[in-house]
C-alpha cells in the first residue's frame with residue numbers, strides 16, 4: 001500500500017498541499033497512474049463514452065487506480081480540496097457529468113478488471129472495470145454465468161448500482177440481487193465491506209442507489225449454472241398492423257408467460273426522415289430448446305429477418321454490440337407503467353405508442369436521428385425473484401405486472417442538446433400524464449411505479465419515485481457513511 005501512495009497519509013504533506021489539485025498531488029506523492037490530456041490513455045478513455053456529449057467534457061486528468069488501496073488514496077486527496085470529480089466504469093450512462101466531468105479529475109475503473117471465479121460455489125469477484133461481454137468471455141467454458149444486462153459493451157459498474165435488468169431477471173431478480181458483497185471505498189477513504197452480515201444497511205442502499213455511497217472496487221457476485229442459450233433478434237418493417245400486433249404480444253407475454261427462462265425486449269426505431277421505421281425484438285431463452293408457444297405471438301407477426309439461434313451466452317453478449325451507435329449524442333429517459341388489462345391493451349399500449357410516434361415525427365429532420373422506444377416486461381416474477389435474494393431500494397411488490405419503457409434519442413449536433421432535452425421530457429412526460437389519467441379513470445391500477453435508474457434522464461427524479469420510506473432510508477445511509485456530503489455534493493447523479 002505504501003508503495004502506491006507514498007506518505008499520502010501524512011497530514012504534514014496533505015496540509016502543505018491542501019487545496020492543490022488532485023492530479024498534481026497524486027503525481028507528486030504516489031505511483032498511481034495519472035494521465036494528462038495529451039496522453040494516449042487519456043484520449044482513449046475520454047473518447048469511450050456512449051454519448052459524445054460526455055466525451056465533450058474534459059477532465060483535468062484521468063486517474064487509473066489498480067485496487068481499493070489506490071482508490072482510497074485518491075479519495076483522501078480529494079477530501080483536501082473542493083474539486084468536482086467523476087467515477088467511470090463502462091461510460092454507458094449518457095447523462096452529462098455523471099461518469100464524466102469538466103475540469104476536475106476522472107477516476108476510471110479500467111485497471112480494476114479482475115474476474116475470479118470459485119468454480120465450486122459459483123461465487124465470482126468482479127472488478128468495476130469489466131464490461132458484460134468481457135465477464136461473459138471470462139466465464140465462458142466454466143459452466144457458470146452472471147446476471148447482467150443485455151448489451152455486451154455496458155459496464156458492470158453502473159449497471160449493477162442501478163439495479164440492472166437482465167434477460168435472467170425473472171429467474172434471479174435484478175443484477176444487484178445477486179451481489180453477495182461489495183468492496184467499497186467510503187467518503188473518508190475507508191475501505192469497507194457491505195454484505196448481508198456486514199454494514200447491512202449500506203448493502204441494501206447500494207442495490208439501486210447509484211454512485212451515492214462510495215466507489216465500489218469489487219462486486220462479489222453469485223453466478224448460476226448455465227449451458228447454451230437461445231437468443232437473437234427479429235426485425236419487422238413497421239406498419240400500423242405490426243404496431244397493433246406487437247404491442248398486444250408484449251402485453252400478453254407480460255401477463256401470460258410463466259416460463260422464467262424466457263425474456264423479450266420489444267423495440268421500435270425511427271430515423272432519417274423515416275428511412276428507418278422498424279421493430280427490432282430481442283428474444284432470449286435460458287436453454288437450447290424453447291417450448292413452442294413461448295414466442296409464437298411474436299414470430300407469427302412475420303419478421304423480415306430472424307437471427308435467433310442456439311449459442312453460448314458469451315457469443316450472445318459479444319454479438320449484441322451492433323446496437324451501439326458511435327459518434328452520436330445520446331439521451332435516454334424512462335417510464336414505468338402498469339400492465340393494462342387485455343381489454344384495455346389497445347387503448348393504453350396503442351395510446352402510448354401513438355404519443356411516441358407523434359413526438360418522434362417532430363425529430364425526423366434532426367441530423368443523424370435515431371429515436372427508439374423499448375417495451376420491457378416487468379412481470380411480478382422479477383419482484384418475487386429479487387425479494388427472494390436480498391432487499392433493495394427499488395422494493396418492487398408482486399401485486400401487479402408492469403412494463404418498463406426505455407426512450408432513446410441519438411443525434412449528431414451537440415448544439416441541439418437542449419432542444420432534444422425538451423423533446424425527451426415531452427416524450428416521457430406525455431406517457432406519465434396519460435398513465436396518471438388512466439389511473440384516475442380506473443383504466444389502470446393505482447400501483448407503485450418506480451422509475452428504473454439505469455434508463456433515467458437527469459431531469460427525472462429517481463429517488464422521488466421510490467417508496468418514501470426507501471428514499472428516507474437511502475438518505476439516512478448516505479448521511480451516516482458520508483456525513484460531510486462528499487459524494488452528495490461533488491459528483492453528478494441523483495441524490496437521495
Ligand SMILES: Cc1cc2nc3c(=O)[nH]c(=O)nc-3n(C[C@H](O)[C@H](O)[C@H](O)COP(=O)(O)OP(=O)(O)OC[C@H]3O[C@@H](n4cnc5c(N)ncnc54)[C@H](O)[C@@H]3O)c2cc1C
Nearest residue numbers: 089090091092093099149150155157158159164165211216
Ligand atoms: C446499449 C445499452 C444497453 C443497456 N442495456 C441495459 C440492460 O440490459 N439492463 C440495464 O439494467 N441497463 C442497461 N443499460 C443502461 C446501463 O445499465 C446504464 O447506462 C449504466 O449506468 C451503465 O453503466 P456503466 O458502468 O457502463 O456506465 P458509467 O457511465 O461508467 O457509470 C454509470 C454511473 O455509475 C457510476 N459508477 C460506475 N462505476 C462505479 C463504481 N465502481 N462505484 C461507484 N459508482 C460507479 C458512475 O459514476 C455513473 O453515475 C444499457 C445502456 C446502454 C447504453
